[in-house]
Amino acid sequence: MKGEVAILGAAARVGASVAADLESEVRSVVLDSLASSKLDLDDIDAVVTVASDTLDGVMVPIRAEVAGAFGKMPLNIPSSAGHALAAAVVLLESGQARHVLLAGWGAASKLAHHDSRSIQADPFHDRPAGAVPAQVAALQASELLDEFPDLPPHGITFADGAVALVLGSSEGHDAAVRIADAGTSSRGYYPEDDKVDPLRWVNEAMAKWRQQPAKPQVAVSGPGRTAEARAATAFTDATPSGPALLPSGSEAWFGPATALFQAFQLHQQLSRTGGEGVLIDMAGPMGQHVTCVRLAGGAA
Amino acid sequence: MTVPCVLGVAQFPMRTRLPDYTYADLLGRIAYQAVEDSGVDPGDLDGLILSLPPTTTLGVDEAQYWGLAHLPGSRHVLGRVHAAAASGLQAFRLACAWVSAGRARRVLVVGADLADEVANLAGALGQLHDPFTERQVVRNAITSAAVQASAYMAAHKVTSLELASVVVKNRGNGVRNQYAQLRQAVTGQEVADSPLLSWPIRRLDCAPRSSGAAAILVGAEGTGRGGRRTVRAAGFGAFAGARMIGSRMVPGAQSYLDGADLAAAAAQAYAVAGIRDPRTEIGCAELYAAFGIIELLSIEALGLCPKGEAARRIADGEFHADAALPVNPSGGATCGNPLASTGLIRVIEATLQLWGEAGEKQVELRQPTVLVTAIAGAFQSHEVGVLAA
Amino acid sequence: MNKTTAGHDAESGDFNFVEGEWEVHQRYVPSRALVEFFGGLKRKEILGSPVEGTGRIIVPPQDFCELSYRPTGPLVPVGPGGTIRSFTIVHSRFANGPPPPVTMVFVQFDGADTASPGYLQGTALQPGTELELIGARCRAVFVDAPQGDWRDFWFELETEV
8 A cells, every 4th residue: 555544534423312223324424434535335345343232232243234334345343443443554554455434333322221231341250249341430530530639520421423434545635634653552351460540551552653743632532531531641732621632432432433433523623724633542441452543634 | 565474373172161261261271372382472462353253152241351461462452353253264364464564563363262151042143133024033043054055955956965965074074173073974864864953954064052262373474483384364355245135145146045245255365365266276275164055155156166066076075185175174163163263263274284284184285275264144244365385 | 130140059069150141121223114114014015125226126125225325215015926035944943933843935025126034834845845945936925913013924825836
C-alpha cells in the first residue's frame, strides 16, 4: 500500500435508545460513510465488525450482511473498537485489502434495565465474590479518586449506537485524516502488578510511537468518567473542561464499539481544523485492554 | 513487506471432556507449549490474539479477559477474533497481517475449548438463527448439512454408502493422529448403520463435540529456531456469505448447495499465492468439515476435482493419505472439532506436514504447498489459506 | 438473573464444580418488512420484498437485500405454490422441534427468488423415494386461525411423489 492509512469517510448515530431499529441505523451509517468517502460498496473488499453477540442476541459474524459484508473479506473483532481499528490498519498495510469498511454497533440501553454482564467474571474466584464489571470499575474509580481527588466522579451512561468508518490509502486524498500510529497495552482481569492506574497503560501503549503528538485533540473511551479523565491526563491540555478533550465514551456507552464514536468525532474535528488527535480506547472492566491511535492531518 | 511465517505450534489432545482443566489452564499450557516449540523467548513477543467463538459453553461472556494474565504476549492483546468455527483461521490471518505490515514481529494466536460444561449446545448455537423465521423450524447445524447432502445426492446420483466414503477415509486417518478424539476406523456400512439423525445424515457423519486447545506463533522469517523449513503464509481469501441459507439454494444462486462462495474465497487465495492449477500445485489439504458432505462440497469447490465426483473418487482411493493429493490426513474435524481451536488445528496440521514433523500422519508431499479452510456457520462464510515451504 | 453457587462432591467432599446460570433476556424487534409479512400471514397470504433496481423478490422479506445491500419496496404476493429445492427428514427430537419424524423442506415460492424453510405434511415417503421430493411442487397450507407467526403454515405436495 502506498501512502498511509487514512479515514476516507465516517458516519455515526448514537442516541439514548434506538434499539428498535438498530439494523437500519447500522445500514444508514454504512451508506453515509461510503457517501462521505465517495466510494461505493463495490470498492470495499474487507469489512471489519465490532459488536457483541450477547447485546445483539444474534451471532454477529453470521449477520455481517447488515454492515454490507456479503461477498467481502470479513473480520469480526468483538473485543474493542481499538483492536478493530488497528486490525483494519494492518489489513490495508499488509495488502490483504485496499479499502476497508469498519462498522461497529451495540444496543447497550438494554443494560440500563438489567445488567447481564455479571456473567463476564471468572466463575470460580470472582463471581462468587460478586464481581461484575460495574463493581470492578467502581473499585478502580474509588482507588483513583483516593489518590487523585480532583478527578470527576465515576459514572457511565448506556446508549445505543452505530458507527462506520471507511479506510484506505491516503494517496490521492490529501485532506484525509491519516492514522499515523497505533499501540497497545493490556493486563489481566485483575492487573498482574496490582496497579489499576490507566495512565500507566496509556503511556505504555504510546511508548513506541514514532513521534509523540504535540497538543492533540484527545478522545477517550473507558469504563467510566473517572478512569477516562485519568487516562486523558497523558496530555496536559486534555482536562475535563478544556477544549482539547472531546466527549468521552462513558457519556454514551454502547458496547465494545463505543470508541469508534470517539474516532468519528476526532475525524470530524481534524477534518475541519487539521492538526493531531489521539484516540484512547480502554476496553474491559477496568479498561485494561488499551489501544491508542494517533491521527494526523485533515484540512490545513 | 515482511513475509509472515509459522515459528511454533502446539495442540492439545482432543477429548469430549477435559475435567482437570479450566479454560484458563488450557490457555496457559498451550500458549507456552507453542512458544517453546518455536525456540523464542516468551518475553520476546509483541502481540497476542485470541481465537474465541461464542463462549456459552464456558459460561463466561466476553471471556477475552479471563486467563490472560502472564501469557506470552499478553501485554499487547491485539484482539479477540470471533467467526464461529472459522475463528482460528481468521485469527491466524489477522496475526499474519500484523507481521506482514511490520507492526509486530511475533504474534501468538491461541484458542481453547471446554465443550462439555453445558448440557447441550442448543443455547450456544441458537444465536446462529433468525429469531422470527428460522427458530420456528429445526434449522440447526445437523439439519442444515442434511439439506446439502440431499441436494448433492439428487444432483449427482450419489448413494448414502458413497457419501460415507469421506468419513471412512477420515476415521482411518484419525487412527494415526495422536491428538484425535476419535481414533477408531469405521467402515462404510457402520456409517450407514449408525443412528439416523436427519436424513441422510447419520451420527457417524458428524464431528464429535470436542474440548481442546491450540496455539500458533507467527513471526517474520528467520526469527524462530533454526533447523526447520520456513513455512510461510502464501495467500488468504475469504467470503462472507448470506445469513439466510435459503437465498443461496435456488437455480442461478445456489452456493449453499454447490460451494460457489467457497470457490470465490479460494480464487482470492490462489491468486495471491500464485496457484493456477490447484490439482497439480497443491500437495495436501486440511479442510474444515464438521460433516462429511461439507468436505465433499469443499473438495469440489476448491477445484480439486470436478463437481459431483468427490465421493466416488474418495471411494476409489483418491484423496487418501497415500494418494497424490491427501485431504485431511489428520482425520480432520471428523475426528475432533473443538470450535475455537479447529481453524488453528488446520494450520498446525498443514505446518507439520510441511516441516516433515507429522509423525505417523506424515504424507508424501508432491508439492510443498498445503491448503487450509475454515467455515463460519452452516457453510455460510469461508476462510481459505495457502501455506508454502 | 445470573447466579453462581459453589458446590462440593457429595461423596468425596472435594470442591470440583460450580453451578451457574446464564440468562440474558432478549427482546427481538422485527423489521418493518417482517411486521407486514406477519400481517399477511394473518390473511393467509405469503408476501415477499422486491429489491429496488434488481427485480429480485426475497422471502422471508427484509428491509434491505443482504446480497446487494439495496433497499426493498412494498411487499408483493408470492406463492402459495412453490418448488422444493431441498429437504431433510428429521429423526431426532430437537429442543425447538416437533416429535420426529418430520420432513423439513426449503421451498422456493412461485414468484420468489429465495427458498424458505417449513414442514411438509400429509406425505408418507417410501424408503428409496426420498430424493423425488427435490423439484416437487407443493403449496402452503394455513392453520384455521393464523396468528402472524412462521408456524401459521406448512407445505403439502400438489401431487404424490
